[in-house]
Amino acid sequence: MTAAARPELAPGPDGxxxxxxxxxxxxxxxxxxxxxxxxxRAQAVTRRLAELALPGVVEICPSNAxxxxxxDPDVVHPRAMLERLKELAEEVGEAEDFVLQTRIVDVPVLxxxxxxxxxxxxxxxxxxxxxxxxxxxxxxxxxxxxxxxFIAAMVGAPFIVSMIGFVPAVPWGYQLVPADRQIEVPKYxxxxxxxxxxxxxxxxxxxxIYPVDGAGGYQLFGICPGPIVDPAQRLADFRExxxxxxxxDIFRYRAIERAEYDAIRATVExxxxxxxxxxxxxxxxxxxxxxxGTVRRLEGVLDA
Amino acid sequence: MxxxxxxxxxxxxxxxxxxxxxxxxxxxxxxxxxxxxxxxxLLVGNTDAHAALECTYLGPEIEFTEPAHIAVTGADMPLxxxxxxxxxxxxxxxxxxxxVSFDFLKAGARAYLAVSGGIDVPPVLGSxxxxxxxxxxxxxxxxxxxGDELKTGAAATSAAAGASVPEELRTVHPSQVELRVVVGLAxxxxxxxxxxxxxxxxxxxxxxxNRVGYRYRGGAIEFVDRTPPAGAGSDPANVVDIGYPxxxxxxxxxxxxxxxxxxxxTAGGYATxxxxxxxxxxxxxxxxxxxxxxxxxxxxxxxxxxxxELAARLTRVHEALGAG
Numbered sequence: 001m002t003a004a005a006r007p008e009l010a011p012g013p014d015g016x017x018x019x020x021x022x023x024x025x026x027x028x029x030x031x032x033x034x035x036x037x038x039x040x041r042a043q044a045v046t047r048r049l050a051e052l053a054l055p056g057v058v059e060i061c062p063s064n065a066x067x068x069x070x071x072d073p074d075v076v077h078p079r080a081m082l083e084r085l086k087e088l089a090e091e092v093g094e095a096e097d098f099v100l101q102t103r104i105v106d107v108p109v110l111x112x113x114x115x116x117x118x119x120x121x122x123x124x125x126x127x128x129x130x131x132x133x134x135x136x137x138x139x140x141x142x143x144x145x146x147x148x149x150f151i152a153a154m155v156g157a158p159f160i161v162s163m164i165g166f167v168p169a170v171p172w173g174y175q176l177v178p179a180d181r182q183i184e185v186p187k188y189x190x191x192x193x194x195x196x197x198x199x200x201x202x203x204x205x206x207x208x209i210y211p212v213d214g215a216g217g218y219q220l221f222g223i224c225p226g227p228i229v230d231p232a233q234r235l236a237d238f239r240e241x242x243x244x245x246x247x248x249d250i251f252r253y254r255a256i257e258r259a260e261y262d263a264i265r266a267t268v269e270x271x272x273x274x275x276x277x278x279x280x281x282x283x284x285x286x287x288x289x290x291x292x293g294t295v296r297r298l299e300g301v302l303d304a
Numbered sequence: 305m306x307x308x309x310x311x312x313x314x315x316x317x318x319x320x321x322x323x324x325x326x327x328x329x330x331x332x333x334x335x336x337x338x339x340x341x342x343x344x345x346l347l348v349g350n351t352d353a354h355a356a357l358e359c360t361y362l363g364p365e366i367e368f369t370e371p372a373h374i375a376v377t378g379a380d381m382p383l384x385x386x387x388x389x390x391x392x393x394x395x396x397x398x399x400x401x402x403x404v405s406f407d408f409l410k411a412g413a414r415a416y417l418a419v420s421g422g423i424d425v426p427p428v429l430g431s432x433x434x435x436x437x438x439x440x441x442x443x444x445x446x447x448x449x450x451g452d453e454l455k456t457g458a459a460a461t462s463a464a465a466g467a468s469v470p471e472e473l474r475t476v477h478p479s480q481v482e483l484r485v486v487v488g489l490a491x492x493x494x495x496x497x498x499x500x501x502x503x504x505x506x507x508x509x510x511x512x513x514n515r516v517g518y519r520y521r522g523g524a525i526e527f528v529d530r531t532p533p534a535g536a537g538s539d540p541a542n543v544v545d546i547g548y549p550x551x552x553x554x555x556x557x558x559x560x561x562x563x564x565x566x567x568x569x570t571a572g573g574y575a576t577x578x579x580x581x582x583x584x585x586x587x588x589x590x591x592x593x594x595x596x597x598x599x600x601x602x603x604x605x606x607x608x609x610x611x612x613e614l615a616a617r618l619t620r621v622h623e624a625l626g627a628g
Contacts, residue, residue, distance in 0.1 A: 025549035170329055204537035205544070
């Protein structure tokens with residue numbers, strides 16, 4: 001192993017690193033590896049920062065194990081802001097007492113659908129295993145005997161929307177299961193040039209939904225009937241914002257059959273579609289003590 | 305009203321950009337060359353709040369149905385009114401029925417056509433800028449097409465035909481550009497020789513260069529070996545997916561750096577190594593395929609100085625035009 005290029009720009013022992021992205025951005029990496037703890041710290045710091053409404057802060061963007069702030073350097077000096085962010089991290093600490101006020105959302109998924117299947121087959125030459133589907137590859141890689149049990153694991157516990165982005169609305173989902181049950185898959189060897197809108201996929205340690213047709217490198221498992229962007233803001237869930245997911249949302253993916261998929265698509269077409277959703281409190285302390293019991297309680301709120 | 309006879313290659317409505325929704329994956333969009341955009345607006349009595357047309361590589365042909373003042377700045381794309389060449393960086397009066405068109409591009413990539421009163425399209429999230437991926441802003445969220453009609457807003461009375469930006473305050477567009485960057489982010493993931501080589505390589509702009517970002521070719525980047533951390537994925541260039549600043553440079557696969565610009569993808573799983581300073585984003589957006597780019601490291605303080613110098617230059621344009 002070779003030494004890092006700039007010792008002064010290397011992360012601390014805990015993986016934390018604050019750096020400047022040019023003169024307008026500060027990127028705070030809280031950890032090099034993903035964990036629910038790291039994401040909750042990012043959510044806690046960014047929510048606190050938003051409450052403070054500091055002059056010169058233009059954008060506040062939580063990400064998986066990091067967060068990013070855009071500032072107006074004509075209003076606040078980047079070094080002063082960086083020091084302020086370090087203070088905030090101290091205040092938040094390990095986010096032991098942080099309670100995430102959020103919503104849990106029912107997100108139906110049709111697995112093994114014809115549209116992503118067609119895509120998966122079209123780009124087989126860019127995949128690790130040209131002779132098998134993405135589902136078969138990912139199931140085996142993660143130690144599942146078959147694709148049914150792999151799908152059961154994906155819908156078996158909800159996900160926290162740990163970051164939004166790449167393109168508008170993409171909800172990156174980190175599953176609320178302990179580390180030893182985390183699913184992890186590589187991205188395609190070479191990215192596809194096409195992915196159908198609303199495709200449900202997985203890359204690295206994260207699930208995601210593609211909002212619109214486009215290039216992509218995630219393993220593809222299914223398709224969601226509900227949109228996550230509505231540029232015309234026709235649907236009720238999109239009246240205030242044309243993108244649906246919010247940082248810190250909890251998404252419960254639910255496997256559906258083709259008949260339900262078609263029925264939901266009809267409601268999207270006629271404009272009556274709404275996501276089933278409930279306001280919830282996610283108490284990390286409870287989850288760390290009893291992950292399965294805590295997610296069952298959350299799901300209970302949604303299904304009540 | 306503006307009637308689009310020919311749309312040009314990629315002509316979009318842009319203003320100073322959209323802020324506040326980056327955390328939802330919405331990039332700022334807006335003029336790629338902010339200085340030229342601001343100057344074009346100044347010349348016709350507008351402010352930065354007004355939208356102009358960003359004309360990429362090949363300019364449009366547009367008929368005006370009402371009297372207006374216009375100005376073109378940015379790329380060296382010679383302007384014509386009713387077929388007669390007129391000066392760039394200068395305010396011109398156009399009469400109803402007159403047609404504005406362009407000669408072939410000589411240098412740079414993007415010209416800004418400002419019209420007194422600004423291009424009036426409905427603002428989305430506080431901006432009229434076009435973001436084509438989700439069809440947001442601009443005219444129906446897309447580039448102009450033949451037959452389109454554009455309205456303009458109420459014009460200020462301060463435009464003066466003939467007002468012109470002094471030569472020394474205009475931008476020029478050499479085919480070899482230097483882009484200043486602040487090193488940081490995941491630069492520690494590179495081997496030291498690779499980071500040093502990044503700054504001595506002549507990077508060439510590939511055809512894959514648009515408002516989202518520019519891809520370069522010309523060298524290779526080597527990452528420090530490591531065991532991938534949880535959640536990151538297996539490529540040596542991977543990180544746990546993270547936000548990308550506008551201007552940030554990533555090196556997927558270690559061979560082709562990508563600099564993200566105003567329609568940036570806002571997040572992803574590649575290590576970013578440096579970020580183009582705000583004062584040089586316009587220069588990046590004025591470079592074009594096959595241009596040679598050198599990335600030059602500067603400190604944060606130097607980046608802030610460059611920012612102030614660019615702002616001071618805009619102030620000098622103000623003063624030269626008597627706009628105060």
